[in-house]
Amino acid sequence: MSNNAMVSRVENGRVLVLEREFSAPRELVYRMFKEPEHLKRWWGPRGWELTVCNIDFRPGGIWHYCMKCMDENQGTFYGMESWGKGVYKDIAEPEAIAYTDYFSDADGNSNDEMPATEVTMEFIDLGGKTKLVNRSEYVSAEALQSVMDMGMLQGITETWDRLEERLNEVK
Template identity: 65%
Template sequence: MANQLATKVEGQVLTLERVFNAPRELVFQAFTQSEHLKHWWGPRGWEITVSDMDFRPGGSWHYCFKCMDQSQGDFYGMESWGKAVYDQIETPERIVYTDYFSDAEGSLSDTMPPSHIVMTFETTDGGKTKVVNRAAYASAEALQTVLDMGMEQGIGETYDRLDEYLAAQQ
């Protein structure tokens, strides 16, 4: 990949940055419209099987991605449920939300740490878009919990899939 994910851990904050070769409006739509998300959200071999989105302040996105790749061994067939609750939206510049682990009914997990996310979309030279995702956890230990689960690799693969999807949309 010519454009790798830059990650930085500072205490209880994880910052992710990547530049996509697509206009800001399209990148923003890819993050905020269910019909786009189903094509790229999740690591390789995983697919969105449920996506209920109400994209507005106070709204939420309840989703499930499922491992469809038999070569992933014990992960095959596994489901991962999440729920994003939107606080602020400034189209196409910024999304502020809390990201939770959840179950199929949308109940929030009390065993997995949520994160408060500020995501920005910046136009760069050549009409590209820089996405900065700043995720704050309740503690450095909570952040370490999700890093130990392989979140960094999963997000890297997810953003690779987004890059491929955006290229196909243009």
């Protein structure tokens, strides 16, 4: 697998599995997901920035964030805000992070009209490189399809491209 090749597959109709290898040590890749100063530099698709990123990185803790489109070339998306909230379930540093991901509002209230996601990320040490395996489980195949229709796969591909760029800056 080349550094920028993401592998994706759907299991049981409602679990999206994404895998990608990064040319950075596991501890560094893991830090990119737990420290706001790093997340602010790469989280979100191209043209979007994290304008809010509050993290309480512990089981039961909350990650509340806002992605805002800063790219005028993105037409009607320009200026749009997308709020999200993660509630951490399990943390095994530097091997894994599990959390429930919600669409939310600026106050952190979950949007129950949008599907929540059970996310498990596994960080596999490949001797100086890291394989990231992200499993996103939805309540139904329809819920998974709804986020796919929103362009989630393109968004996560661009997000992980930005992660790779950030890793190259700091290693």
